[in-house]
Amino acid sequence: MRNWFAALILAAPGVAGAHPHVFVETGFEVIFNDAGLIEAVRVNWRYDELTSLYVAEERGVDPDFDGEATPEELAALQGFDMTWPEAFEGDTYLTVDGVRVALGAPEEVSAGYAEGKVSSSHLRRLAEPVDPRKVVVLSPYDPSYYSAYEIVSETALTGREGCRAELWVPDYDAAAEQLQVALEELMGDAQAQGFDEAEFPPVGDMFAQEVRVACDAGS
Known part of the structure; x- marks a missing residue:
């Protein structure tokens, strides 16, 4: 958990100052195997313009600020957001009948840059393929709410007919x-224990959108 983020929030003029610092437009592809089970998620x-500017400068991309990148600059961009700490779950969560399903390490990683924004794509395989006739929910969120994810495109369903993906948006x-x-x-914990001991609560799921995948029984 980001203790430094907790200290930053507590130092703000009022606890209402808490808000995300990174904004990510998100899209999913749900991939089925030959048996019609969900085996992977792309x-x-x-990323938002400010985050993109930081990444681009760090990687030497778009030094002329024309909003585009050369092949050499794109090569330098690859993997920019794929160095994950051991406990990091990739801010992507999948549940089946309310039970969390483990997702594997990122594969088929790529990155892009257009109109001044950086982007990336990766594939994550399920630990075990799951039956889409159960309640399957896919959700992007950062538990610490440092990053905010918004699903901006329809979820692609690849490898099986008779399925649909519905977007659910929280209140x-x-x-x-x-x-x-x-x-x-x-704030109460910080006053009692000190800033160093205060843990920013895992509130990201409160703001999380969901993709709910369902397939017809006979499909």
Whole structure:
């Protein structure tokens, strides 16, 4: 958990100052195997302009600020967001009948740059293929809410007919109220224990959109 982020929030003028710092446009592809089971998920990310500027400068991309990248610059960009700490779950979560399903390490990694924004794509295989006739939910979120993910495209379904993917959007006003309560509790903990011991609460799921995948029984 980002203790430094907790300290930053607590130092802000009022706990209502908590908000994401990285904004990511997200898209998914759900991939089925020959048996009609979900075996992998492709994740597409496109970052906000400020984050993109930071990454581009760090990687030496688009030094002339024309919003595009040369092949050499694109090569330098590859893997820019794929160095994950051991405990990091990739901000992508899949559940089946409410039970979390483990996703593998990123594969088929690629990165792009267009119109001044960096993007990336990667594939994650399920630990075990799952039956899409169960309740399958795919959700992008950062538990710490440092990054905010928004699903901006229809989810592609590859390898099976008779399936659909529906987007569910949370009640953001209700989520903001829950965040306020969590931050007030954090403030109390900080006053009692000190900033170094205060843990920013895992509130990202409150704001998380969901893709709900369903397939017809006979498909």
